[in-house]
Amino acid sequence: MSRGSTALLFAALAAASPPLAVTAKPGMTWAQAQAWLAGNPAVLKGSVRRETGGGEGPGGGRARVLAGSLTWVYNAPLGSEGRVLSESYLPEAGGAPIANVPAVRALLAAMYGPDVENDFAGARLVASVPTYGSSVVLHFYRAVGAPFGFELDTQQVTVYAAADLAGAVKQAIRCAKSPECGE
DSSP, rough: OHHHHHHHHHHHHHHSSOOOOOOOOOBBBBHHHHHEEEEEEEBBBTTTEOOOTTSSSOOEEEEEEEEEEEEEEEEEOOTTTTTBBOOOEETTTOOOOGGGGGHHHHHHHHHHHHHHHHHHHHEEEEEEOOOTTOOEEEEEEEOOOOOOEEESSSOOEEEEEEEHHHHHHHHHHHHHTOOOOOO
């Protein structure tokens, strides 16, 4: 096969192949998060917005996401450098994500693609931490070698960069001991 026909073959294959899932991760800037959300077909058009912290920090970003038959509220708190700390999803109609693993898998597949969904499916529980003065228990999961860690409870699903999961567990343990919990 000539060099020109090889190039045409690769171009045709690339055009026929489905696009790779756009990936995002905690740690990106809000501008990067906005671009990622805008390119994700699960995100409802016109729902992406930035919220100010009202003098209590840099705020965060929000959007509405449709995954399977559920609509979720996406929340991305921003750190002092304007970077996404984590990404959490709250079912708009209520319901406990911890009790609806198929819905969580559909959400992760819609937002991050099948690799992250499979990471979640193969993840192991690394910690369960009760919250102070509440019956809510935070469950932290991670698959070995996976780029993300996950927190599920009765209210939401949170996605962390794998490197940040241990810090989230430590923070949860610290907060479980006191009603005065700082970030």
